[in-house]
Structures are given as structure tokens and as C-alpha cells.
Amino acid sequence: MTRPPTAAQRRVIDTADPVTGRLKGTETQLAALVGRGLAFRHPRPPHDHFLTPAGHRIREQTTVTPEPVGDTPTATGVFTARVGGEEEIPDAGPSRVREVHSAWQGLLELRRMTNPDGATDRPCGWERTHLVQAAALALEAAGHHPAGQDTEGYRVRATPQPEAVAVRGPDGETLRACAATLERAGWQAGEHTDPRTRARYLLASPRRA
Structure with a gap:
């Protein structure tokens, strides 16, 4: 890509689904993004368009703040998985439960659309490039509670190892429960000692596999 996307193309990128990267736009806009290597058209019906890794990088560099939609509790309207240890944890009421469920279902759909065999029980490319967020989403979607400033729960952190995250908890029972959840979500998890x-x-x- 030698030229930055146009304002119209940037709006399409900025409003892509924050988890799956699914795009909405005119056929001309989508085709132009494909031509720039920022999107791809999925070969299986319904032939939706998704951001490529380059498109995701453009989106993450955006300075445009989307307007909140409906009762989304985040100020920007963009879903963020809770990794634990956040200074402020938004309300964990019904709206957050719906938001997490929607994000998890979107991620399963992304697996179906982007894994070569259409498998939904195995992480996809997006998860491998967003390890902390992907693991945290799997845990929150299963009902685990992230740690707050004064409350106990899971914490997901990056590690120096490629394609690996560390999950910490207040006790062995929490760790075992998190391990079981991640394994059901298509991850491999084992206990270690610092x-x-x-x-x-x-x-x-x-x-x-």
C-alpha cells in the first residue's frame, strides 16, 4: 500500500466489527480495500469481507472515536475484553453480559469463516495476533471474573514466549477452572511455578490441531 486509505475507506475500516473485523460498505469501497490489501472477501457464502492483518493495524491506529451504540457500556462503543487488574471495571450487569456474549459469538463466526476447515473449536489467526484479548474474552464469556483493584479474579498477561499468555489467579481452584475453560475454547493450558x-x-x- 503506497497511499493511505481515503476518508470514506477509513470510515469503513473504523466501523469494522472490533472482534471479527467484518466490514460493511458499498461494493466499490470493499473492492478498493481488497485491492489495497486491507481486506479480503471470504470464499464461502455469504462472501463477507474482513480486515486483513494490515487492515487491523490501520484500524488500531485510528484517531476517530466511534459513537456509542445502544446501551454499550464503554465510552467509545468498542468492545474490550477484561484482562484483569483494570483500574476501573465498568458495570458487569446485563448489558455487559450481552456484549460479551455477542463478542464471543462473533469470534466463533470468525473462526468458522477464516479457519481453512471451518472449525469453530480451534483459535483463528486473529486470536494468534491478539493473544491476551482472545484468552480474556474466552474466560469472561464462560463466566469467570477478572481481578479488580480490590477484588480477586483472573489476570491475563503477555509473555516473552511466542503464542503464549500467562493467566494468574488467587488460588489453585481458580487456575484449574480457567485451564478447563481455555481448553474447551481450543487452547492448551498447563500450570507452572514462577x-x-x-x-x-x-x-x-x-x-x-
């Missing part, structure tokens, strides 16, 4: 603190944690990575 050599410095001796604290137990999970090391989780997306399963490939």
Missing part, C-alpha cells in the same frame, strides 16, 4: 515468587500460574497457547 521461579522467583513460587506462585502458580497458567501458560496458555492456541491449539493448532
